[in-house]
Structures are given as structure tokens and as C-alpha cells.
Amino acid sequence: MSRKKVAILISGSGSNMLALLDDMQADHPAEPCLVLSNDPAAPGLAKAAARGIDVASVDHRVFGRDRSAFEAELMKPLLAAGPDIVCLAGFMRILTAGFVSHWQGRMLNIHPSLLPRYKGLDTHARALDAGDARHGCTVHEVTPALDDGPLLGQADLEIRPGDTPATLAARVLDLEHRLYPAVLRRYAQGDRTPLFLTSDAA
Numbered sequence: 036m037s038r039k040k041v042a043i044l045i046s047g048s049g050s051n052m053l054a055l056l057d058d059m060q061a062d063h064p065a066e067p068c069l070v071l072s073n074d075p076a077a078p079g080l081a082k083a084a085a086r087g088i089d090v091a092s093v094d095h096r097v098f099g100r101d102r103s104a105f106e107a108e109l110m111k112p113l114l115a116a117g118p119d120i121v122c123l124a125g126f127m128r129i130l131t132a133g134f135v136s137h138w139q140g141r142m143l144n145i146h147p148s149l150l151p152r153y154k155g156l157d158t159h160a161r162a163l164d165a166g167d168a169r170h171g172c173t174v175h176e177v178t179p180a181l182d183d184g185p186l187l188g189q190a191d192l193e194i195r196p197g198d199t200p201a202t203l204a205a206r207v208l209d210l211e212h213r214l215y216p217a218v219l220r221r222y223a224q225g226d227r228t229p230l231f232l233t234s235d236a237a
């Protein structure tokens with residue numbers, strides 16, 4: 036059976052992208068076909084190129100507030116690469132319903148909270164401010180509603196006394212790097228059963 040082609044969208048360091056690339060290197064139902072960013076200077080682009088992965092970027096700043104014009108350009112390298120699956124991985128642009136509807140049902144995102152709690156930004160500070168005992172990350176299918184959509188996986192950990200947004204973010208990021216590859220493996224085989232992980236060092 037041929038491997039599913041995966042395009043990965045990033046905005047910055049691409050640590051989740053690297054975790055996905057590492058996992059796809061061997062014995063995997065999917066393979067990377069493109070790493071694409073809204074920022075030509077995204078450090079993740081050089082890391083992907085160094086691994087021989089096709090990369091592209093479309094600078095969203097060129098299009099100002101015209102999201103549709105930006106997305107029309109973003110679609111070009113994506114359609115050229117022809118992915119079966121699109122993974123948003125640290126991608127920080129909000130996508131319009133038009134763009135999402137084209138990829139819906141084959142586009143995933145990872146979000147640093149236990150959705151449906153804390154959609155949007157500053158999730159770690161919000162969990163701390165709320166006095167939550169546990170926090171984590173979620174992989175979901177992307178729908179037009181922000182940080183919504185069918186749950187594909189969650190990983191959680193215990194918030195520790197003295198945790199700051201930075202220390203919590205670092206531990207959640209480690210969980211993300213375990214969760215996203217595990218979910219993509221299943222998803223690429225057509226398995227949409229939600230996966231639940233928990234941190235060993237909870």
C-alpha cells in the first residue's frame with residue numbers, strides 16, 4: 036500500500052514538525068511531501084530542507100488583512116504537492132472557512148490545551164490562573180471553528196507547584212512531540228479512534 040503524503044504547515048521553530056518528520060523516517064504509513072510556512076524566515080524551513088524535504092513559504096504580511104489573497108497563494112504549493120493529509124504544526128495563522136473546507140476531513144492541528152478548555156492563545160497562563168490540577172495538549176481535525184473539531188488525541192500532565200507558563204509550556208511541548216506522531220500514524224491508516232496519553236512524569 037502506498038504511503039500517504041503529508042504536508043506540514045509551520046510558523047516558527049517547527050519542533051512538532053521535526054517530531055513528525057522523525058517518526059515518518061521508517062516503517063510508517065505516511066511520508067512528508069512538503070513543509071510550508073507563512074514566514075519565509077521560519078527556522079523550521081531550514082531544518083526541513085536540511086532533511087531533503089521540499090519547502091515553501093508565503094509571507095502573510097505581503098497580503099495585509101486580505102486573508103483570502105494570502106490563502107490563495109498558500110494553496111498553490113499545497114496543490115502542487117498534492118498531500119493526502121495536512122498537519123498544522125505550530126501554525127499561527129487563523130484560516131478562513133473557505134480554505135478549511137477544501138481540506139476538511141484530512142487536516143489536523145495540535146493545540147496546547149485540553150480542548151475544549153482554553154481555545155486560542157496563552158493557554159498555559161490561563162490554566163495556571165484557573166488553578167487547574169492538570170493540563171496538556173490536543174490533536175483534532177480542523178473545522179472552520181477555531182480550535183474545535185473532532186478529537187483525535189489528548190495527552191495530559193499534572194501541573195506542579197511553582198509551575199510558570201514557561202515551565203508548563205516546555206513540559207506540554209514534550210507531550211506534543213509524543214502525541215502528534217502517534218495520532219498521525221493512526222490517522223494515516225484511517226484510524227480516527229481518539230488516543231489518550233499521559234505524562235510518565237505527571
Ligand code: GRF
Pocket residue numbers: 045046047048049050051052124125126145146147208211
Ligand atoms: C506549540 O505549543 C504548538 O502547540 C502551538 O505552537 C507551539 C510551537 O509549536 N501551536 P512548534 O514548536 O512550532 O511546533
